[in-house]
């Protein structure tokens with residue numbers, strides 16, 4: 647279960663990082679499939695419920711889906727639905743690749759090269775449209791976009807603090823600590839860690855003990871486990887009840903995100 651004090655602490659940190667004003671969050675993960683899109687969606691939904699003009703961005707999607715003849719990012723679609731925004735796909739998801747590969751490999755397969763400057767230009771335009779941006783990376787921090795330019799380098803150029811999403815079960819301590827160390831080594835600030843319970847089985851002893859151990863090892867606030875919600879489905883763009891479930895655990899008045 648999400649503990650009130652931890653949730654409050656994590657919430658404050660995700661909205662006012664280290665006491666400094668922030669304009670958004672970059673959601674990354676220990677892996678693909680850990681729940682980055684769902685957690686980013688929860689943050690978006692919770693901010694929107696508090697009246698914040700929140701925008702979203704999925705700079706690079708690999709494994710895009712063809713919808714009505716057009717290559718579409720399921721993650722961008724899910725996040726846009728939660729934010730209730732109608733920004734152009736070019737801004738929200740400037741790079742959408744069909745192959746479910748690392749972005750640099752998917753781009754090569756599509757015969758293109760990912761240009762970080764183009765992504766940064768879309769980011770700059772989105773910042774003018776919204777007061778706060780929630781951005782979802784691709785895979786984890788060491789995933790390459792082009793050559794040796796990694797997701798971590800993109801996050802650094804955005805100058806946003808990270809939220810690291812990790813599985814809540816066994817094995818997550820190692821993955822999470824490695825991700826935090828890598829982020830800090832690259833000069834990235836980690837605002838918080840969200841453990842996500844992505845299985846139907848009820849949380850076991852590993853889920854109960856990991857948050858505290860990760861908190862002790864990293865010194866970073868740990869939030870979660872985010873409960874499993876069978877009604878959530880990113881690919882089908884179904885939000886389920888996860889935003890309400892989390893909001894009801896955040897008895898905080900409207901936070902000041904600036």
Ligand SMILES: Nc1ncnc2c1ncn2[C@@H]1O[C@H](COP(=O)(O)OP(=O)(O)O)[C@@H](O)[C@H]1O
Nearest residue numbers: 678679680681682683684873874875878879880
């Ligand atoms: N808390 C949750 N409850 C139920 N299903 C979840 C939860 N978190 C993630 N999922 C499901 O797990 C899959 C992977 O989650 P997703 O957010 O797409 O991961 P990522 O963005 O890291 O690749 C998706 O099908 C999503 O709907």
Ligand SMILES: [Mg+2]
Nearest residue numbers: 682683721782
């Ligand atoms: Mg995703």
